[in-house]
Amino acid sequence: MFHRTIAAELTLELDHTPAVALLGPRQVGKTTLALEVAHNRPSVYLDLESERDRAKLDNAELYLSDHLDKLVILDEVHRTPALFPLLRGLIDQARRSGKTAGQYLLLGSASWDLLQQSGETLAGRISYLDMTGLTVQETGADQQDSLWLRGGFPDSLQSPNEARSLRWRESFIRTYLERDIPQFGPRIPAETLRRLWTMLAHHQGGLLNVAQLARNIGVDAKTAASYIDLLSDLLLVRRLAPWHDNQGKRLVKSHKVYVRDSGLVHALLHIGSKDDLLSHPVVGASWEGFCIENLLACAPRGVQAFFYRSSGGAEVDLLLLWPNGERWAIEIKRSTAPKVERGFHSACEDLQPARKLVVYPGQESYRLREDVHAVSLHALCQELLTP
Known part of the structure; x- marks a missing residue:
């Protein structure tokens, strides 16, 4: 197990931003790092390449509303572009109730430019980190x-x-x-x-x-x-x-x-x-x-x-x-x-x-x-x- 230097920055961003996008090629270690960082906080992990996990989001608003008190990790998020407008609404809803950080960790294999082509922007609500291979x-x-x-x-x-x-x-x-x-x-x-x-x-x-x-x-x-x-x-x-x-x-x-x-x-x-x-x-x-x-x-x-x-x-x-x-x-x-x-x-x-x-x-x-x-x-x- 390698200690990834980006872990500290990811934790910091989650402590100050409602959503964080962790982007990098497949198999670079994004999921492992996400689960490691989430270990010390209430969290739920969804792999959007899994049919079972995608089924949980058939009524995405209802499911995600039940987990507003947790960090929700959405892996391969580019596969479900319809989620982005919903995430924006849920982030704003949580802000009104006082929660301003650590709601969503989005993992993707493409740069954010590609994600923006298939979903509505989360400008002002999200920070971005690129994850490379081991150094x-x-x-x-x-x-x-x-x-x-x-x-x-x-x-x-x-x-x-x-x-x-x-x-x-x-x-x-x-x-x-x-x-x-x-x-x-x-x-x-x-x-x-x-x-x-x-x-x-x-x-x-x-x-x-x-x-x-x-x-x-x-x-x-x-x-x-x-x-x-x-x-x-x-x-x-x-x-x-x-x-x-x-x-x-x-x-x-x-x-x-x-x-x-x-x-x-x-x-x-x-x-x-x-x-x-x-x-x-x-x-x-x-x-x-x-x-x-x-x-x-x-x-x-x-x-x-x-x-x-x-x-x-x-x-x-x-x-x-x-x-x-x-x-x-x-x-x-x-x-x-x-x-x-x-x-x-x-x-x-x-x-x-x-x-x-x-x-x-x-x-x-x-x-x-x-x-x-x-x-x-x-x-x-x-x-x-x-x-």
């Missing part, structure tokens, strides 16, 4: 390589061997393509979407070129863009925005694109062992995406993430912008003896960051230059989590 801070630095290879889904990470882990991830991908994704929009050919997903894995950390991807899978650019939007809404793909601030520089304007879970990257590319990974061309980009996902999962709310690249070669892999305007420039290196290249220094001259950091696979933290520090991924994640 290196949650598993411990000693499991970093295994976490990188297998990804952050608990069942994949805890498989008895590499072959079973890979088999689990391949089954996960197939289930998403054939069963889950068709729930969220028009019917998409599973093989077409698999090809796109695989191309994104090959292109891990590259600039997003929708027109080229569209040609490769035989669809128009608008259709390809909608497929990428869907994978992004399902929290399976990340589009990292470019930084734009200095009008005197010619900066890259395209987003970078990542398959968010490193284990899925490797499954899509049929990489089953660490030896296979280290000899594969995707190794550097895979490590970069793995570090970015871990760092952003640990970054406080309000911190914005970008990358920086100019036509002149200045580049920063990850730029964190804090709410007070402070900037952290982070370079990601797979080498155990990292060296900072000229492009990073040029970018820092443009950006003037408060911190210049190089994340590398080792565990020791030390100075590469007077103002540039090499740090371990685990140490930087811990720093981001420390208030």
Whole structure:
């Protein structure tokens, strides 16, 4: 059992907000966390993929009215969009009687944008949390390589061997393509979407070129863009925005694109062992995406993430912008003896960051230059989590 760092934030939100939406891919641990958090308060759990639990909501208003004194956990809530207007009314009813927090915990496998398309908004009554896979801070630095290879889904990470882990991830991908994704929009050919997903894995950390991807899978650019939007809404793909601030520089304007879970990257590319990974061309980009996902999962709310690249070669892999305007420039290196290249220094001259950091696979933290520090991924994640 892993302690999920998001648990404290989820508890805090439930203590101050009538409804909380906890969103993340299937099998990432949402239900386990929800039941753990609800253990110390009166609660009722409904799995809306279960016919028996859905039957309890045949008269949803009557059933939910009987549980206004409890936290009601609604799992896979996107399957019953008709509930949203009802929840709004029940929240307002409870507010009038003095209950202002901790009424509903909504678990979903899609981003809230998709939920809004099928239900009435709960604006002003709900807060949102995105749940990622396990991070290196949650598993411990000693499991970093295994976490990188297998990804952050608990069942994949805890498989008895590499072959079973890979088999689990391949089954996960197939289930998403054939069963889950068709729930969220028009019917998409599973093989077409698999090809796109695989191309994104090959292109891990590259600039997003929708027109080229569209040609490769035989669809128009608008259709390809909608497929990428869907994978992004399902929290399976990340589009990292470019930084734009200095009008005197010619900066890259395209987003970078990542398959968010490193284990899925490797499954899509049929990489089953660490030896296979280290000899594969995707190794550097895979490590970069793995570090970015871990760092952003640990970054406080309000911190914005970008990358920086100019036509002149200045580049920063990850730029964190804090709410007070402070900037952290982070370079990601797979080498155990990292060296900072000229492009990073040029970018820092443009950006003037408060911190210049190089994340590398080792565990020791030390100075590469007077103002540039090499740090371990685990140490930087811990720093981001420390208030």
